[in-house]
Amino acid sequence: MTIQNPLFHNHETIDLATKDIHERCRAEIDLLWDDGRSHANGAMHTVKIWNGLGALYRLVPHRDLVERGAAYGRFLDELAEAVNFSLTVET
Numbered sequence: 697m698t699i700q701n702p703l704f705h706n707h708e709t710i711d712l713a714t715k716d717i718h719e720r721c722r723a724e725i726d727l728l729w730d731d732g733r734s735h736a737n738g739a740m741h742t743v744k745i746w747n748g749l750g751a752l753y754r755l756v757p758h759r760d761l762v763e764r765g766a767a768y769g770r771f772l773d774e775l776a777e778a779v780n781f782s783l784t785v786e787t
Contacts, residue, residue: 706734706735706736709758709761709762710729710741710761712761712764713729713743713756713761714727714729716772717743717745717772717775717776720772720773720775720776721745721775721776721779721780722776722779722780722784723747723779723780723783723784724747725745725746725747725779725783726745726746726747727743727744727745728743728744728746729741729742729743730742731744736758739757739758739759740755740756740757740758741755741756741757741758741761742754742755743755743756743775745775745779745783746783747783749782749783749784749785750782750783752775752778752779752782752783754771754774754775754778756768756771
Protein backbone atom coordinates (compact mmCIF):
# COMPACT_ATOMS: atom_id res chain seq x y z
CA MET A 697 0.00 0.00 0.00
CA THR A 698 1.44 3.35 -1.07
CA ILE A 699 0.64 6.42 0.97
CA GLN A 700 0.95 9.65 -0.96
CA ASN A 701 1.84 12.65 1.12
CA PRO A 702 0.24 15.81 -0.32
CA LEU A 703 3.04 17.88 1.22
CA PHE A 704 5.60 16.33 -1.13
CA HIS A 705 3.29 16.63 -4.14
CA ASN A 706 2.85 20.32 -3.32
CA HIS A 707 6.63 20.66 -2.92
CA GLU A 708 7.23 19.27 -6.41
CA THR A 709 4.66 21.67 -7.89
CA ILE A 710 6.24 24.67 -6.15
CA ASP A 711 9.73 23.52 -7.15
CA LEU A 712 8.74 23.40 -10.84
CA ALA A 713 7.09 26.82 -10.63
CA THR A 714 10.17 28.28 -8.92
CA LYS A 715 12.39 26.99 -11.73
CA ASP A 716 9.99 28.41 -14.34
CA ILE A 717 9.98 31.83 -12.66
CA HIS A 718 13.77 31.97 -12.49
CA GLU A 719 14.00 31.02 -16.17
CA ARG A 720 11.55 33.76 -17.20
CA CYS A 721 12.97 36.58 -15.08
CA ARG A 722 16.27 38.14 -16.03
CA ALA A 723 16.85 39.68 -12.60
CA GLU A 724 18.55 38.06 -9.63
CA ILE A 725 15.59 37.32 -7.37
CA ASP A 726 14.60 35.33 -4.31
CA LEU A 727 11.21 33.67 -3.87
CA LEU A 728 9.10 32.74 -0.86
CA TRP A 729 5.95 30.68 -1.33
CA ASP A 730 2.93 30.85 1.00
CA ASP A 731 4.77 32.93 3.62
CA GLY A 732 7.01 29.95 4.30
CA ARG A 733 4.16 27.62 5.25
CA SER A 734 4.08 24.08 3.90
CA HIS A 735 0.63 24.55 2.31
CA ALA A 736 -1.40 27.12 0.41
CA ASN A 737 -4.02 29.32 1.98
CA GLY A 738 -7.10 27.67 0.50
CA ALA A 739 -6.84 27.18 -3.24
CA MET A 740 -4.44 30.11 -3.78
CA HIS A 741 -0.69 30.31 -3.39
CA THR A 742 1.13 33.51 -2.56
CA VAL A 743 4.56 34.19 -3.93
CA LYS A 744 6.88 36.93 -2.72
CA ILE A 745 9.62 37.89 -5.15
CA TRP A 746 12.33 40.21 -3.94
CA ASN A 747 15.86 41.45 -4.33
CA GLY A 748 17.80 44.51 -3.13
CA LEU A 749 15.58 46.81 -5.21
CA GLY A 750 12.22 45.85 -3.74
CA ALA A 751 9.56 43.19 -3.50
CA LEU A 752 6.49 41.99 -5.39
CA TYR A 753 3.64 39.83 -4.14
CA ARG A 754 1.42 37.75 -6.40
CA LEU A 755 -1.37 35.20 -6.05
CA VAL A 756 -1.77 32.14 -8.23
CA PRO A 757 -4.42 29.42 -8.04
CA HIS A 758 -3.08 25.99 -7.11
CA ARG A 759 -4.94 24.51 -10.06
CA ASP A 760 -2.99 26.75 -12.48
CA LEU A 761 0.33 25.54 -11.03
CA VAL A 762 -0.69 21.91 -11.37
CA GLU A 763 -2.20 22.15 -14.86
CA ARG A 764 0.63 24.33 -16.24
CA GLY A 765 -1.63 25.50 -19.06
CA ALA A 766 -2.47 28.85 -20.64
CA ALA A 767 -3.41 30.53 -17.34
CA TYR A 768 -0.07 29.47 -15.87
CA GLY A 769 1.74 30.85 -18.91
CA ARG A 770 -0.03 34.20 -18.50
CA PHE A 771 0.92 34.22 -14.79
CA LEU A 772 4.59 33.66 -15.70
CA ASP A 773 4.52 36.32 -18.44
CA GLU A 774 2.88 38.91 -16.17
CA LEU A 775 5.25 38.08 -13.33
CA ALA A 776 8.34 38.36 -15.54
CA GLU A 777 7.13 41.71 -16.87
CA ALA A 778 6.55 43.03 -13.34
CA VAL A 779 9.95 41.78 -12.14
CA ASN A 780 11.77 43.22 -15.15
CA PHE A 781 9.98 46.56 -14.69
CA SER A 782 10.22 46.86 -10.89
CA LEU A 783 13.24 44.84 -9.79
CA THR A 784 15.89 45.58 -12.40
CA VAL A 785 18.19 48.48 -13.15
CA GLU A 786 18.85 49.45 -16.75
CA THR A 787 22.53 49.80 -17.57
